[in-house]
Amino acid sequence: MSGITAFERWLAPGLLVGVAVVQIIISLTQNLTPWKGGGFGMFASTDSLSMRVVSCEALTSDGREILVDALDAVGSDRRDTMRSMPSKRSLVWLGHLLLDREFVPESARRNAAEERLKNENPDLDWSTAFGDSRSDSFYRPIRASDPDDVESATLSRVKLQWWRVSYDGEGGRLRTTSIGEPVTVELRAP
Amino acid sequence: MNPVGAFRDLIGDLLKLPPEELVLRLTLLTLLLHGSSETWLDVVLQVLCGMMLVSRNQFNSPGLWIAVSSFIWIINATDWLWIDNHKFLMSYWVLACTVAVLSKHAIDVLQWNGRVLICLCFGFATVWKLLAGQYWNGDFMVYTLLVDGRMEFIAHSIAGVPRADLAQSRILEDTIGLFPNEEIQSSLPISERLKLVALGMSWWTILVEGAIAILFLAKDSFSKRWRDLVLLAFIASTYVFVPVLGFGYILTILGLASCPIERSHIRVTYLGVLIVLQLGRLPWERLLS
Numbered sequence: 001m002s003g004i005t006a007f008e009r010w011l012a013p014g015l016l017v018g019v020a021v022v023q024i025i026i027s028l029t030q031n032l033t034p035w036k037g038g039g040f041g042m043f044a045s046t047d048s049l050s051m052r053v054v055s056c057e058a059l060t061s062d063g064r065e066i067l068v069d070a071l072d073a074v075g076s077d078r079r080d081t082m083r084s085m086p087s088k089r090s091l092v093w094l095g096h097l098l099l100d101r102e103f104v105p106e107s108a109r110r111n112a113a114e115e116r117l118k119n120e121n122p123d124l125d126w127s128t129a130f131g132d133s134r135s136d137s138f139y140r141p142i143r144a145s146d147p148d149d150v151e152s153a154t155l156s157r158v159k160l161q162w163w164r165v166s167y168d169g170e171g172g173r174l175r176t177t178s179i180g181e182p183v184t185v186e187l188r189a190p
Numbered sequence: 191m192n193p194v195g196a197f198r199d200l201i202g203d204l205l206k207l208p209p210e211e212l213v214l215r216l217t218l219l220t221l222l223l224h225g226s227s228e229t230w231l232d233v234v235l236q237v238l239c240g241m242m243l244v245s246r247n248q249f250n251s252p253g254l255w256i257a258v259s260s261f262i263w264i265i266n267a268t269d270w271l272w273i274d275n276h277k278f279l280m281s282y283w284v285l286a287c288t289v290a291v292l293s294k295h296a297i298d299v300l301q302w303n304g305r306v307l308i309c310l311c312f313g314f315a316t317v318w319k320l321l322a323g324q325y326w327n328g329d330f331m332v333y334t335l336l337v338d339g340r341m342e343f344i345a346h347s348i349a350g351v352p353r354a355d356l357a358q359s360r361i362l363e364d365t366i367g368l369f370p371n372e373e374i375q376s377s378l379p380i381s382e383r384l385k386l387v388a389l390g391m392s393w394w395t396i397l398v399e400g401a402i403a404i405l406f407l408a409k410d411s412f413s414k415r416w417r418d419l420v421l422l423a424f425i426a427s428t429y430v431f432v433p434v435l436g437f438g439y440i441l442t443i444l445g446l447a448s449c450p451i452e453r454s455h456i457r458v459t460y461l462g463v464l465i466v467l468q469l470g471r472l473p474w475e476r477l478l479s
Binding site: 003004005007008009011012013015016017019020024028032034035036037038039040041042043044045046047049050051053055077080081084085138161163165167169171172173174175176177178 | 228269270271272273274275278279282283285286289290293294295298299302303306307310311314315317318319321322323324325327328329330332333334362363366367368369370371372374375376377378380395
C-alpha cells in the first residue's frame with residue numbers, strides 16, 4: 001500500500017470532496033435541492049425534485065385567461081435540471097418557449113373519446129348516467145397524438161412562478177410556498 | 191451435474207481470479223447494467239464495457255479505461271444537475287479504476303480508493319441528514335412512508351397506515367402542486383405509531399450510515415473486523431426494500447475492492463449480496479399476501 005502515490009490515492013476522493021462541499025454551499029445559499037448535485041443529500045430532506053412546481057397563468061391570443069401545465073412543455077431531462085435549481089432565468093426561457101406553442105385542455109383526448117361515445121350511443125341520457133365529467137380548467141401543450149379537430153389556443157402572455165411543496169412535520173401539513181418573484185413574458189408586437 | 195455444486199464451483203472460480211481482475215470485471219458489469227444516465231452514454235458503455243468484459247485480456251486495458259472514464263465524466267458533468275448521486279459515485283470509482291490500471295500497484299490503488307470513497311460517501315450522507323433538519327426528528331421518514339410507493343409495505347404492515355390513506359396522501363402530494371397558493375394547505379393522516387416507526391427508522395439509518403463512515407475511516411483492528419459486516423447489512427437491508435440497484439452494486443463493489451484478500455468468507459458474502467440485491471426487484475408484497 002505504501003508504494004502508491006498521492007495522485008493515485010487522492011485524485012478520485014479529492015474530486016468527491018470538492019464536488020460535495022460545493023454542492024452543500026450551493027444548496028444552503030441558493031435553491032439547489034439536497035437530492036442532486038453530488039453532495040449525497042438524497043433521502044435527507046423532503047425538498048426533492050417532485051416538490052418543485054411552476055404555476056403558469058396565461059392569456060390566450062383571443063383574450064381568455066387559462067392555467068397551463070408549463071413544465072409539460074419541456075423534456076424530462078431539462079425539466080429535472082430546471083427543478084434541481086429553480087431560477088428566474090429558467091422561467092424567462094420557459095416563458096418564451098410557451099409563447100411558441102399551442103395548447104389544448106388537459107382533458108382534450110378524453111373529451112374527444114367521450115364525444116365519439118355519445119355520437120355512437122345517441123339514445124343514452126349521458127348526463128343522467130354519468131354526470132358531467134369534463135374538466136377544462138388546465139391546458140397543456142398539444143401533442144401529435146391529440147385528435148385532429150381539437151380546438152387549440154396560442155398564448156400572448158404568461159406569468160410564471162416557482163413554488164415549493166413543503167411538509168410541515170409539526171402540524172402534519174402539506175403547503176406550498178413561493179420561490180422568488182413571478183416572471184411575466186409577453187409576445188412582442190410583430 | 192449438480193446445479194448447487196456447479197454454482198459453488200462458479201463462486202470458487204470467481205474468487206480464484208486475481209482480486210483486481212474480479213473488481214474490474216464486476217465494475218464493467220455494473221457500468222454495462224446501471225452505468226448510463228442517457229442514451230448516448232448507454233450506447234458507448236454497452237459496446238465498450240461489454241467487449242472489455244468478454245475479452246480475455248482487455249478488461250484492464252488502460253486505453254479503454256481512459257475512454258470509458260472520459261465518456262462517463264463528460265456526460266455526467268453535463269448532466270450534473272439531474273443525475274442521481276450514485277452516478278457521481280460511479281464516476282469517481284471509474285476514475286479510480288483508470289488510475290489503478292495505469293499503476294504498478296493496481297490492487298493497492300483499488301483497495302485504498304474503495305475504502306476512502308465508502309467513508310466519504312457515507313460521511314456526506316450523514317452530514318446532510320443532520321444538516322437538512324427534517325431527518326433526526328423523523329419528519330422526512332413520516333412523509334416518505336406516506337407518499338413513496340416503494341415504502342408502502344413498511345407503511346402499511348409495520349406502521350399500520352391503511353392503504354386508502356396512503357393512496358390519498360400520494361394523490362394530495364400530486365394535486366397540491368397544481369394549485370400553488372400560500373393559503374392552501376392539507377393535512378396528512380399521521381398516527382403516533384407512524385411517528386414512532388419513522389423515528390426509529392431515521393435514527394437507525396443515521397447511526398448505521400455514520401458508523402460505516404467511521405469504521406471505514408479508522409484503521410484499528412475492531413474497525414477492520416466490523417466494517418464489512420455493517421456495510422453488507424446496510425446494503426442488503428436497504429436496497430432490497432428500495433431497489434436502486436446501481437447504488438447497491440457500486441457500494442458492494444467498493445466494499446469488495448477494499449476487503450483484504452485473505453478475508454475470503456467476507457469476499458464470498460459480497461458476491462452473495464450482488465445476487466441478493468436482485469431479490470429486491472421481486473413483487474414481495476404480492477408474494478407475501
